[in-house]
Amino acid sequence: MKKLWLISIVLLMILFSGCDDSSTNISEADIIGSWAMTGMELNGSTVNPDTLEGVPVGLDFNSDGTATFWASDFGDDPTGVNIGWRVSGTTLYITFPGEDEEGVPITLSGSTLTINVPNWDDGITAKLIYTKAVAK
Numbered sequence: 001m002k003k004l005w006l007i008s009i010v011l012l013m014i015l016f017s018g019c020d021d022s023s024t025n026i027s028e029a030d031i032i033g034s035w036a037m038t039g040m041e042l043n044g045s046t047v048n049p050d051t052l053e054g055v056p057v058g059l060d061f062n063s064d065g066t067a068t069f070w071a072s073d074f075g076d077d078p079t080g081v082n083i084g085w086r087v088s089g090t091t092l093y094i095t096f097p098g099e100d101e102e103g104v105p106i107t108l109s110g111s112t113l114t115i116n117v118p119n120w121d122d123g124i125t126a127k128l129i130y131t132k133a134v135a136k
Helices: 002-014
Strands: 033-042 057-061 066-071 079-088 091-095 102-109 112-117 126-134
Touching: 057 126
Parallel strands: none
Antiparallel strands: 033 057, 033 126, 057 066, 066 079, 079 091, 091 102, 102 112, 112 126
């Protein structure tokens, strides 16, 4: 369980890095719903799913600008962190309780949301890949 929370903290830290302005716009309506993490890359290398210990990790985006970053351990009820969010162009802005808003570049292709983090820890490039599970 300690590893689960460590991974959760690391993933939350990823969301605090970088931003990007691009000409393609993604609407908030496109983001609303439940997203399950289905992949992760660090410096272009796929991270072994066993690293996440088979624990489902996801994001639930609500239409009121709130979201929950969650992790569920082997069928238990998901536990998570409530955050604020908004989208502008191709940047997802996240606000954790008591923190300033931070933006990260995103891409959306069908039901796949990719959060790109160009400057994670010590110059590591991270890519978090989520698949839309259920529209809200």
